[in-house]
Amino acid sequence: MGYMEIIIGCIFVNNILLAQFLGNCPFLGTSKKMETAVGMSMAVIFVLVLAGTITWLIYDLILVRFDLVYLRTISFILVIASLVQFVEMFLKKSIPALYAGLGIFLPLITTNCAVMGACVLNVDKELTFVQSLVASFAYAVGFGLALILFAGVRERIILARVPKQLEDTSIGLVTAGVIALAFYAFKGMV
Amino acid sequence: MTAFLFMLGIGGACGIVLAVASRVFYVYEDPRIAEIESLTSGANCGGCGYTGCAAAATAVVGKKAKPSVCVIAGMEAATAIAQVMGMDPGTAETLLSENECRGGDRAEDKYEYMGVTSCSAIDSIHGGKRVCSIGCLGYGDCIKACIFDAIEMGPENYPVVIESKCVGCGACQTACPKNIIKVKTMSDRLLTFNQFDAALSPCAQTCPAEIDIPKYIRQIREGDYEGSVHTIRERNPLLLSCGRVCPHPCEDKCRRDIEDEEPVSINQMKRFVADFEMNSGSRFNIPCAPSTGKKVAVIGGGPAGLSCAFFLRRLGHDVEIFDMMPKLGGMIRYGIPEYRLPKKVLEWEIEGILNLGIKSHVNVKLGQDITVDSLKEKGFDAIFMGIGAWKDYNLGIEGEDLNGCYTGIDFLSRFSLTQHGDSDEKIFVGKKCVVIGGGNTAIDCVRTLVRLGADEVSIVYRRTRKEMPANMVEIEAAEHEGINFHFLAAPNKVVADENGNVKGLEYLKMELGEPDESGRRRPVPIEGSETVLDTDMLVTAIGQGPDVSFKETDIALENLETTRWSTIDSADPETLQTNIPYIFTGGDSATGASLVVEAIGGGRRAARSIHLYLNGEEVTPVKRSLFKTHIPGTIFESVPGIEQSTRTEMPELPVDERIKTFEEADLVITQKDAIKESKRCLDCCRICYNRDVAA
Numbered sequence: 001m002g003y004m005e006i007i008i009g010c011i012f013v014n015n016i017l018l019a020q021f022l023g024n025c026p027f028l029g030t031s032k033k034m035e036t037a038v039g040m041s042m043a044v045i046f047v048l049v050l051a052g053t054i055t056w057l058i059y060d061l062i063l064v065r066f067d068l069v070y071l072r073t074i075s076f077i078l079v080i081a082s083l084v085q086f087v088e089m090f091l092k093k094s095i096p097a098l099y100a101g102l103g104i105f106l107p108l109i110t111t112n113c114a115v116m117g118a119c120v121l122n123v124d125k126e127l128t129f130v131q132s133l134v135a136s137f138a139y140a141v142g143f144g145l146a147l148i149l150f151a152g153v154r155e156r157i158i159l160a161r162v163p164k165q166l167e168d169t170s171i172g173l174v175t176a177g178v179i180a181l182a183f184y185a186f187k188g189m190v
Numbered sequence: 191m192t193a194f195l196f197m198l199g200i201g202g203a204c205g206i207v208l209a210v211a212s213r214v215f216y217v218y219e220d221p222r223i224a225e226i227e228s229l230t231s232g233a234n235c236g237g238c239g240y241t242g243c244a245a246a247a248t249a250v251v252g253k254k255a256k257p258s259v260c261v262i263a264g265m266e267a268a269t270a271i272a273q274v275m276g277m278d279p280g281t282a283e284t285l286l287s288e289n290e291c292r293g294g295d296r297a298e299d300k301y302e303y304m305g306v307t308s309c310s311a312i313d314s315i316h317g318g319k320r321v322c323s324i325g326c327l328g329y330g331d332c333i334k335a336c337i338f339d340a341i342e343m344g345p346e347n348y349p350v351v352i353e354s355k356c357v358g359c360g361a362c363q364t365a366c367p368k369n370i371i372k373v374k375t376m377s378d379r380l381l382t383f384n385q386f387d388a389a390l391s392p393c394a395q396t397c398p399a400e401i402d403i404p405k406y407i408r409q410i411r412e413g414d415y416e417g418s419v420h421t422i423r424e425r426n427p428l429l430l431s432c433g434r435v436c437p438h439p440c441e442d443k444c445r446r447d448i449e450d451e452e453p454v455s456i457n458q459m460k461r462f463v464a465d466f467e468m469n470s471g472s473r474f475n476i477p478c479a480p481s482t483g484k485k486v487a488v489i490g491g492g493p494a495g496l497s498c499a500f501f502l503r504r505l506g507h508d509v510e511i512f513d514m515m516p517k518l519g520g521m522i523r524y525g526i527p528e529y530r531l532p533k534k535v536l537e538w539e540i541e542g543i544l545n546l547g548i549k550s551h552v553n554v555k556l557g558q559d560i561t562v563d564s565l566k567e568k569g570f571d572a573i574f575m576g577i578g579a580w581k582d583y584n585l586g587i588e589g590e591d592l593n594g595c596y597t598g599i600d601f602l603s604r605f606s607l608t609q610h611g612d613s614d615e616k617i618f619v620g621k622k623c624v625v626i627g628g629g630n631t632a633i634d635c636v637r638t639l640v641r642l643g644a645d646e647v648s649i650v651y652r653r654t655r656k657e658m659p660a661n662m663v664e665i666e667a668a669e670h671e672g673i674n675f676h677f678l679a680a681p682n683k684v685v686a687d688e689n690g691n692v693k694g695l696e697y698l699k700m701e702l703g704e705p706d707e708s709g710r711r712r713p714v715p716i717e718g719s720e721t722v723l724d725t726d727m728l729v730t731a732i733g734q735g736p737d738v739s740f741k742e743t744d745i746a747l748e749n750l751e752t753t754r755w756s757t758i759d760s761a762d763p764e765t766l767q768t769n770i771p772y773i774f775t776g777g778d779s780a781t782g783a784s785l786v787v788e789a790i791g792g793g794r795r796a797a798r799s800i801h802l803y804l805n806g807e808e809v810t811p812v813k814r815s816l817f818k819t820h821i822p823g824t825i826f827e828s829v830p831g832i833e834q835s836t837r838t839e840m841p842e843l844p845v846d847e848r849i850k851t852f853e854e855a856d857l858v859i860t861q862k863d864a865i866k867e868s869k870r871c872l873d874c875c876r877i878c879y880n881r882d883v884a885a
Binding site for chain 1: 214216217307
């Protein structure tokens with residue numbers, strides 16, 4: 001499997017937000033403003049690459065070796081949550097500038113299904129270490145792309161005449177569906 | 191079994207790593223943050239405007255938020271938090287939201303756009319559909335943003351803040367695309383100055399003290415006299431005095447004046463609410479910000495000094511006033527006669543200011559009893575010099591120093607001292623008195639002389655009545671009181687009798703020539719027109735300047751820069767900071783002899799600069815400041831749709847009664863008249879104006 005294929009596949013074809021429909025809560029929660037959407041995207045890229053690395057290591061070096069694959073989900077949850085907490089502490093001490101930018105988004109990612117999902121998909125496809133690293137990054141970029149696109153749309157939704165009953169989250173979900181349809185067009189590319 | 195061991199292992203490993211990390215990457219956090227966080231609700235609701243309870247606690251410790259930040263925990267928690275911070279919860283500054291637009295459906299529409307339901311949407315289409323580029327768009331984004339139901343749509347289709355419900359979270363401010371609804375602390379409001387992009391009526395733009403005139407008039411209309419007093423006091427602490435003596439330049443720009451030819455009687459209404467407070471028997475509460483521990487010395491207890499001290503005190507600084515005279519008040523005590531501003535009234539007003547916790551020292555003169563160095567030794571961090579303009583100008587003509595010749599301010603202040611028992615000097619009053627000059631001081635002199643029993647009082651002015659700088663009301667009152675006016679008369683020399691006393695004033699008759707740079711037609715003497723006016727007392731009141739003799743006796747002030755009019759120089763008339771960074775100036779000592787209201791505005795401007803200086807910030811002018819100018823396009827040629835109405839007349843004591851006493855000559859309008867007059871106000875905003883709603 002070529003790297004280009006992985007990248008295109010993860011960003012567009014199997015976009016984590018719009019094709020897999022994972023990570024819906026940050027998708028709706030942080031997409032009201034472009035500013036927060038960008039911050040969230042950056043944080044996801046940062047965390048997902050780290051999580052992708054560490055879960056691959058855990059899976060391949062421990063779970064497979066000791067025949068404990070059925071513990072995958074629970075151990076991934078534990079590891080990702082600890083990792084995010086650890087990164088938060090590390091950033092606060094060592095890179096305060098980065099912490100100031102990403103700080104408030106990090107706790108939101110602790111239990112993010114998009115991160116979890118991407119890690120699980122990586123091991124499911126039995127990618128190599130480097131491949132899973134690239135895939136994690138690409139998934140995160142796809143997440144960012146979809147979120148920023150969506151934020152751009154949502155910032156303009158206020159211009160439109162939305163029926164009272166469909167305001168805010170409802171129209172958000174409808175819009176998300178329409179954008180997802182657009183992304184459907186990528187199907188079959190890879 | 192393996193599974194159990196594995197989970198135990200991975201759990202233990204994660205736990206240990208995190209425990210070690212929390213040690214290794216420990217960042218010192220103020221323990222008070224955790225303590226305060228435990229006192230908040232813990233709901234992370236965001237109602238306070240911060241991203242969570244931890245962020246709010248950090249803000250409290252950083253003194254960016256008040257102890258009552260948590261909107262859920264309530265007053266008890268606020269008290270507990272205040273205790274953690276060592277603050278008194280009562281004095282903490284409350285944030286309140288305020289809709290600064292008084293707009294509504296007034297400005298013309300630019301276009302019709304159906305279907306938009308939010309301000310931010312309509313704002314993105316050519317800045318809204320109304321012509322007014324400043325005002326409220328009226329779709330209520332702030333109402334939707336407020337989770338405390340503290341904003342509602344008012345009867346005139348613009349949002350109104352319900353103060354009792356507002357917690358100051360700032361959600362409305364974030365939601366408003368036009369930056370009209372703002373959350374401010376009291377200090378923020380006290381330090382607000384007119385800006386080019388603010389929604390300001392022509393009168394509020396013109397007022398040197400920048401009082402929000404339409405707002406206080408509206409409050410009178412609604413019967414909220416206390417609110418009205420607070421509105422005025424946010425800009426002008428001397429409302430009783432200004433309500434009596436202000437020449438109200440605001441009324442000259444009143445839009446009602448354009449069509450109706452009679453402006454709204456703005457100043458009369460100020461006097462009405464000011465008197466209302468005085469006669470109510472109690473003082474309205476004036477809140478002050480928590481103490482900052484910084485000390486400021488205010489030299490000169492005149493209007494500028496009192497205003498500066500008042501605002502600095504309310505901003506939380508410790509202020510002490512030093513004055514050379516036996517009582518505070520400066521020129522408004524010693525330069526303005528009793529019949530215009532009774533001392534009892536002034537006394538009450540000054541007492542209210544000193545009650546805020548301002549110390550005063552009288553009979554101390556700069557350069558003699560105190561010096562800048564002695565003040566610095568006492569621990570003052572900044573000095574405000576509001577020394578006023580007490581030195582009368584001389585005519586520079588022959589015989590000016592004869593017996594029976596006086597100067598204006600000198601005469602008025604000496605008389606004022608004797609009148610109130612602060613001096614036992616015998617004031618000489620002539621039979622036939624002549625006063626030279628056309629300003630308010632000259633009029634004050636003639637009207638005082640009439641009351642002192644002079645048989646005949648004349649005023650000599652080198653231009654015509656139209657050019658007199660004195661207030662029109664004053665000129666008219668003087669005419670009613672029987673003063674002889676000699677216009678177009680330039681004093682030539684003072685004639686002496688054989689004993690060296692004044693016998694007469696020789697003057698040249700003048701005619702008006704070409705206009706000079708001030709737009710007034712320059713008087714030109716007529717050759718050979720010398721005339722002598724018999725007199726036994728001559729008062730020169732042709733203007734005055736600051737007395738800067740302290741420069742010779744105070745070493746620290748030797749290098750204080752002064753202008754050629756001997757006013758204290760400040761690099762920028764908006765910051766009022768002198769070349770010695772910790773010395774600030776304002777009032778007459780900065781501008782030369784000018785209006786009381788100008789000095790009050792200057793005092794507040796200086797207070798802002800001193801506040802910045804004491805906080806270690808750069809002393810810069812206000813951004814986009816509207817200083818002594820008008821917002822382009824807001825001064826109209828015509829205002830259609832005005833219904834004619836007559837201005838409320840000012841009640842006065844009858845002439846034959848008033849010229850015998852120093853009783854206050856101008857009286858206050860009645861409540862009925864005040865409300866009637868308040869309805870004449872068009873409540874102008876910026877481009878919109880209120881078409882007369884036939885009430």
